Amino acid sequence: DAEITQSPRHKITETGRQVTLACHQTWNHNNMFWYRQDLGHGLRLIHYSYGVQDTNKGEVSDGYSVSRSNTEDLPLTLESAASSQTSVYFCASRADENTEAFFGQGTRLTVV
Amino acid sequence: AQSVTQPDIHITVSEGASLELRCNYSYGATPYLFWYVQSPGQGLQLLLKYFSGDTLVQGIKGFEAEFKRSQSSFNLRKPSVHWSDAAEYFCAVGPFSGGYNKLIFGAGTRLAVHP
Numbered sequence: 001d002a003e004i005t006q007s008p009r010h011k012i013t014e015t016g017r018q019v020t021l022a023c024h025q026t027w028n029h030n031n032m033f034w035y036r037q038d039l040g041h042g043l044r045l046i047h048y049s050y051g052v053q054d055t056n057k058g059e060v061s062d063g064y065s066v067s068r069s070n071t072e073d074l075p076l077t078l079e080s081a082a083s084s085q086t087s088v089y090f091c092a093s094r095a096d097e098n099t100e101a102f103f104g105q106g107t108r109l110t111v112v
Numbered sequence: 113a114q115s116v117t118q119p120d121i122h123i124t125v126s127e128g129a130s131l132e133l134r135c136n137y138s139y140g141a142t143p144y145l146f147w148y149v150q151s152p153g154q155g156l157q158l159l160l161k162y163f164s165g166d167t168l169v170q171g172i173k174g175f176e177a178e179f180k181r182s183q184s185s186f187n188l189r190k191p192s193v194h195w196s197d198a199a200e201y202f203c204a205v206g207p208f209s210g211g212y213n214k215l216i217f218g219a220g221t222r223l224a225v226h227p
Contacts, residue, residue, distance in 0.1 A: 040121070048214050090156070103156040103157075104155055
């Protein structure tokens with residue numbers, strides 16, 4: 001079955017370190033998204049991509065970057081981790097505007 | 113700017129009672145509307161979606177939602193709640209002008225179910 005997987009599931013890192021969270025989907029969806037989930041804020045969009053070599057900033061993109069070198073993967077990089085980036089991160093993919101988005105299981109990131 | 117409001121942060125109901133979770137959106141046209149559920153420690157699962165047509169949509173696990181254009185609402189309902197329904201529920205809208213098909217989420221409603 002097609003799926004979307006995130007790794008790692010849990011990560012603890014130190015302030016100032018660069019961290020990369022992986023997202024891999026096997027649906028061959030063009031559209032991929034990264035969200036962060038924080039209490040009281042729901043899911044907020046960090047970055048998104050509509051296809052290979054396409055990346056766009058979401059509402060909370062500062063301190064994050066993504067790259068899309070193939071259809072299957074959209075890694076999220078925290079350039080210099082900050083305590084404010086402690087959160088649960090979700091990756092999602094979607095075929096097009098007429099379909100649902102499928103979510104990964106999430107990555108819990110703690111910045112100490 | 114587009115936005116989604118879920119006015120209730122926490123709701124507690126008794127098992128077997130009816131449930132209604134509220135969702136209001138701000139958008140210039142009729143958006144695509146979704147309800148997702150998140151069980152503890154899990155990702156998000158789609159409950160139902162509205163794109164067009166009949167304004168009352170049926171979803172999985174006995175849930176339904178009604179789109180009301182005049183109220184900019186898409187409330188989620190279930191006639192009889194089960195203990196396993198305890199979870200967090202998210203309303204989402206998309207796409208938006210410019211051809212974007214990202215989803216914008218509300219802050220979520222956490223549902224507790226008393227036996």
